[in-house]
Amino acid sequence: MGRFQVDRAVSEDRGHLLTEQSNPRSTALDRLDTIDLVQLFVEEDRQPQQAVAAASAAISTAVDGIASRLKAGGRLFYLGAGTSGRLGVLDAAECPPTFCSDPEMVQGVLAGGAPALLRSSEGLEDLENAGREDLDQRGFGADDCLVGIAAGGTTPYVRGGLRHACDIGALAVAMACVPSDQAPLPCDIDIRLLTGPELLTGSTRLKAGTATKMALNIMSTAVMVRLGKVFGNRMVDVSASNSKLVDRSLRILRDLAGVERDRGLTLLAQADGSVKLALLIAAAGLAPDDARELLRSHNGQLRDALTSQGVDLAQS
Incomplete structure (x- = not known):
């Protein structure tokens, strides 16, 4: 009963978040013909690109800050839980084969570790100290960069990690899909991807996830361009391994x-x-x-x- 009361209080507190609000366009989602259902998603999925475009200045600042630290020997860490964390792991995993980067240079840290890639472990996101502990296990330090990803901006796991990054002087970048005034995050650079309420209420694997993936694609690719791993539009820093x-x-x-x-x-x-x-x-x-x-x-x-x-x- 105590656990239910805590969860209910948290739920009520988060109900104001943009990502948790009901989308008026989808109130009859279960009654739409399949073609109309699909078309509605197609139309809504134009919003992630607009959200990323609106955040281009903050993303650019993050690219320059991250590239500067990586040139000096620092590393980039993505930290998140659930879908947000999995997207960070995916982006980190794609850097070595695409840019021949050291696997240690860009790392994805997911609440629950590797098992959470395949099986939900979202309960771990409520442990604020866990974010710091997972970073400490990887030797995260002042020369490094952290991108804390939390669609709703309230994930304790991510907040704890960002706060730790700020405390030790690492570069702290927050990425969320709600306005800063709804869910402020401790950070040096604040990236807000405002995609609006989801068609399936609260399911941030949809528009919020799409915008996050786009932003991470842009960020990591632009950083690697700044590191000299691209010539023109060619991936010249690649190893012919297959x-x-x-x-x-x-x-x-x-x-x-x-x-x-x-x-x-x-x-x-x-x-x-x-x-x-x-x-x-x-x-x-x-x-x-x-x-x-x-x-x-x-x-x-x-x-x-x-x-x-x-x-x-x-x-x-």
């Missing part, structure tokens, strides 16, 4: 440096699968070891390394 990536790597070498397939395979072998290094060897006519040292001296920035050699790759 047939799909070998094929993509060869296309990049062909399109940017005019390298044909056989020569490209040789270059990739000399570069230990690194497309960025293979491009530098081919375009600047350097020996592999010299190209490695040149790239290192320019902090992994291919464009800067090429410019130092008077080389300008074609971009198509």
